[in-house]
Amino acid sequence: MNQTVNQIPPYRWAKRARDSVAPEGGTTSGGDLIELGGGFDFPDALPDIVSEAMAAAELRSETLQYGPLYGLNDLRDAVAEYLRQDGIAATRENILVVNGAKHGLDLACRVFLEPEDPVIVAAPTYLMAAKILRHAEASFVSIPQDEEGMDTEVLRDRLQARQDAGESMPKLLYDMPDFHNPTGIPMSAVRRRRLVDLATQYDFVIIEDDPYRRIRFEGEAVPPIKAFDESGRVIGLGTISKILAPGLRIGWVNADPAIVRRIAAHKSDGGSCPLLQRIVVQLLRNRKMDQHVATLISLLRVHRNAMIDAIHEHLPDTLVRVPNGGYFLWVRLPPGIDADELVRRAAKEGVSIISGRLCFAEEPPGSFLRLAYSFSTPADIVEGVKRLGRAYASIRSELETSINRIVRS
Missing domain, CATH: 3.90.1150.10 (Aspartate Aminotransferase, domain 1)
Structure with missing residues (x-):
């Protein structure tokens, strides 16, 4: 009872x-x-994924077993190729397959944040990211936005003031530079490059969440923040949820291999579902996506x-x-x-x-x-x-x- x-x-x-x-x-x-x-x-x-699901089911010795911790190599390679289309120099070693981009953010919080560590976010920011960061017991440094995205000059002033006052410095910055959720604002290329410079100067890591980049109605695309990264300061989060189907629950972390290995060690599911991964591999390779x-x-x-x-x-x-x-x-x-x-x-x-x-x-x-x-x-x-x-x-x-x-x- x-x-x-x-x-x-x-x-x-x-x-x-x-x-x-x-x-x-x-x-x-x-x-x-x-x-x-x-x-x-x-x-x-x-999308109709019946043919891809049937083909994946035929590989049941792979797709119905536990998946590899880092993800199927075929998917990691396909994601790296997908990212190279945007000017990001990625290889298999940079990619960790996760259960959606929010899973990747949660894992990044686990390996970087102690309770009360400050994290830089835009004001406003993605509501679920704020929730995940709160669950990680982070504190916040909120930076306003204008028509070019997060105001990097305000950010620089805030960071310098904290440093001068001997306050704890942020370890992470979280933002969504392409069609920002909720504002819809795309960050300018100048601001993206400036963020990378500030990350180097003030020693923090940028988490670039990128679910909407491909959903562009007008205008020219701007390179991702990760495309300006030459020293491993940017962690890219990607997902197929908004460009294919959220129910497939496949995303990825794109980062320096040292970060990928550390995050993978905290991936408590062992490995993301190989059946779903194989379906996504096929959708990427046959251009259906x-x-x-x-x-x-x-x-x-x-x-x-x-x-x-x-x-x-x-x-x-x-x-x-x-x-x-x-x-x-x-x-x-x-x-x-x-x-x-x-x-x-x-x-x-x-x-x-x-x-x-x-x-x-x-x-x-x-x-x-x-x-x-x-x-x-x-x-x-x-x-x-x-x-x-x-x-x-x-x-x-x-x-x-x-x-x-x-x-x-």
Whole structure:
């Protein structure tokens, strides 16, 4: 018989787990709830991998055994070739296969961070990265962004001030320079090179998270930060989750071999699933992934445009930047509109969104929303923003009533 709540023993939780309770339920919304918050893949664009899965199953002496710790050599070679297309000098020895990019970040935290070690992040930053860093008991050095990405001059001033004051210096910097989650901002080449220079000068390691680089709608690509790295100061995190299918759970760490070997020693799963790895190898080699990405770009460009147009119509007085790629829009709300309250009211209207408050490692300035155009159809995006507009209008109406009352009094 299951124990009742009152019968649960007084477990002696670890400090890091005392306030951590994962919600139950699925990863995507269902029923009449329109999903405009989570960065899920577009269901209609998920690839057909039946032939690749069948071919992988024929190699069952490989694919149904425990996988090698570092990953299948064929996949490591294929990933290295994939990265060389972006000007990154990678070989098999630089690649560790992991269960998605977040797994790679978690492993990097294990080998670099002690409790309270400072980590540099953008403000705002990827909400799940902030969560992983908090679980590693890191402290934060939050650096603002502008239209070129993380402000490296502010970063330099903050680092020099810490050094002059004898404070502990950051070991790691985490950022997502291509179509940043949540802002959508791509970091300029000048800033990328400057980050590498600062990492050398102030002795920290850059973690470059790169899930969206291939999802580009317009503009010219900028070399990854790792392409400017000549001394092993950059750890690249990659994944197929956003460019192929998140359910395959395959990502990689691209780093100096000394870092790869140290991280691999903390990989408690032994080796990532070889069946899934073999499927990904085939998709890379037969160019199916390239074809899939091209299709995805065409679809998501339509999604993005539908959401931008709907925001202009239904969310007056908000500010939104049009990203050249990725999955997300970062919406600044006008003064007096609380994002958390808007999230609650939107849910009652049947639309799921995310408060920008979750995207700041420290105290957030202003009020923002992170909206995702990746999962829902264009028609659902328009309907979802329309519903969000009703929630937004109700808050604005109450705010105007309150201001009028104060003015009359």
